[in-house]
Amino acid sequence: MIKLLRWPLIAMLAILGVALVQWLTQRGNGVPAPVFAMERPAYGPTTYDDLLAASIQRLNLSLARVKRTPNEWLPHAGAGAAALSLFRLTGEIAYLEMAEAKIDAVRNLAPKPSGVPELRAELAMVRHDLAGASRELDILSLASVTPEKPTLSEAAAMRGDLALYAGDHVEAARLYREAMQHEPHVGVALRIANLQRVSGEFDAAIATLAEATRAEKLTPVVISSIALQTGMIESARGDYASAKDWYDRADALFPGHWLTTLYRAEAHLAEGETNRAIADLEMVARDHGRPEAMDMLALVWRVRGGNTQSRTWSQKAGAIWREWTDKYPAAFAAHAAEHELVFGEPAKALRLASINAQARPYGEARLLLARALMANDKARAALKEISLAERSGWRSAQLFVLKAQGLTILGDTDAAEIAREQARAINPKIDDPVTRLIWLAHG
């Protein structure tokens, strides 16, 4: 009998042998666990409130200088930069409007081609105006006096961002490397990690972030945002418990930031601590007026069957998104489209998602457009967008879930099952009911 089964036994032993060799190889040469240097630094504002106070003080000082010398462009540039920083910190649109006004003043006052093209480029990026940002960076490159290394590095990194948002991952990676060559700094490292995350290279992204924490001394807000980004990576691959740990660390390193609270609320939802999540979200919605928090609340209440609460929050969020998209269509189109898709009208969602994808035709925008197209009964067009995102190098569980959905609608259930398997390979928890509550860390 043993003689009879000689061949299948040999085949089985061969398979076991290959598996053993692979295991030993991976064991020997596997990626070492990344080592983060996350000690809380002894300098820089230590809490959100401290940083907010310092930023407001900086803005007030700049505004006082503007008042003293209203016809000089440099104080306006200082005020514009301070307002833009405050917008980035608080998300309050009034600061964006102020930054815009001040930077416009610089444009009017400064003799051409002087001024602050890097600041104008930054503003254009915030407005999702890729062409405008590119124009300003061109002006910067033509400067007769070569800018300093940090400016050159940031300019190359911004060009990398432009490439990423245009859907060119290869060019983005090249430009980020170039930025690193000019001067390696944490801003570039964060961008590289982001590119790695959206390319599905989660381990590499975490390693990049870990290295960034070891490379230089960082302020609490930066080190906290690294923890936040690490959590997002863990969330993208379905490790919601680890994501929560990172969000908690982010909060401990730099307490009080509403963005961290949003992510922590999301982590609570993933853990089933709905009441705690609702309390956090309500706090952000009440104290900071964030429509993202309101949308999340509307979704949570919908899943809970809380009809009235869900509608109340979605209406509040909708009003804010409408106001913001009226002022800055491209900058807020993605958020507003997301809102319309889940709580509003599919036709509006499609219009907004198209604006967003036109402004920044990268993977996330294409996936949002694909969702809007599917909601408008255009599964074939949606699959085309998904295919373009996939070809650009974008990799996420969400991409493959959407692909599976589109293929199912078109009746190709076998291909849909393959796409679903691909999604599960990236995020094994993609089918879990909690995953639908992940509002922020998807894409």
Next chain:
Amino acid sequence: MARTRLILIVMAWLLAATALTGTARAHQAPNSEAYLDFQTDRVTMEVMIPAAEYAYASGHRVAGDNASRAQARRYLTDSISVSSGSDAWRTRVESLEFVTRDGTPDLIATLSMMPQDPSKLSDFTLRWRAVIGTVPDHFVLVMLRRDPASKLGDEPVVIGTLRGGRDALVINRGSARSWMPFANAVSLGAGHILSGIDHLAFLLALLLPLPLIARGGLWREGRGARPTIRSAAILISGFTLGHSATLIAASLGGLTLPEALVETMIAVSVLIAAIHAIRPIFPRREALFATLFGLVHGLGFAGFLSSTDLSVARNIVTLLGFNIGIELVQIAIALAIVPALVTIAATPAYHRLRAALALFCCVVAAVWVADRYVGLDESFVAPFEVVVETSMMLVFFTVLFAGLVLFARRSPAAKLRTA
């Protein structure tokens, strides 16, 4: 040459073993799904709506009490309708419950939809406002699952989607083909016997001792290919005769027995056949045994038919097709396995193989008897069934493989090369 053949056989075995692993299909939350099944006088539609979306859209509670179910019934009746031309079909919610699967509660309902004139069961328009009228990114995937007149098998086929912006779907039934109901019945019968491992275990246990002669209360030496194949043919025919008789009597004549009793008797038949394969109990009476217990297995087939497709059970032609499907699979299995058993029976190893397989069937049948008679815990039964199903397939391919190897060694070409 023989070595190449052996390698090819090894590869085929490995491929076959790999193919045993089925793919899991997850429910696509949070969208709704609707499965259409055409019956002779109506269309039934199985509906799955995520409970959270239902609660949000309807404002109703999700609970198992009668009041909540009644609200859900009303909601579905109000928001789903069917018509063809000016003929508004009668829509009725046959069953409704809230079921939690994979942690997600769903509303599961079965609706029956009947035209005023049952003969006009053709093209119709499905109108649906449930959830999609309220939740913008929600859609309903409408699938045709069963239409014995125009579609082969019951694998769902997507026929369209319904959304907020498009709440009506025109469903054009495929042109009816006269042979399709018969082909469907054949496919149903073949599929049932392939997935019904108790029937296969019964056959396997009965076929195991066929190549041997019983003497002195033990299974002894092999009795040659010709008589074994002849006995196998008689055994299969007897089994077919038995199950066909009760299947027809149950389906057309209304003969019924309690399902639990029938299922337990089927498990007992496997147990007896397996014991017989270890020690002869009724040597050379296997065909008679197969015919008698075939009567019980036939009642099992009838029970399956009445729970899945009544249109097959009500018609003599389709009933015949269902029987033919069962028969075709039995013949295919016998054609593959009997020559392999005959080949292996010529070696001393066969006794150990027979005893091991018979013991395996014994254990499995004993668990089935216990489960079907007293009921075992589902957390044990579900994985047990998976293991048994996979093991049965592995047994089948291993026996086949061993037979092929022996056959390859004894082939004239191999002998010539040895010489």
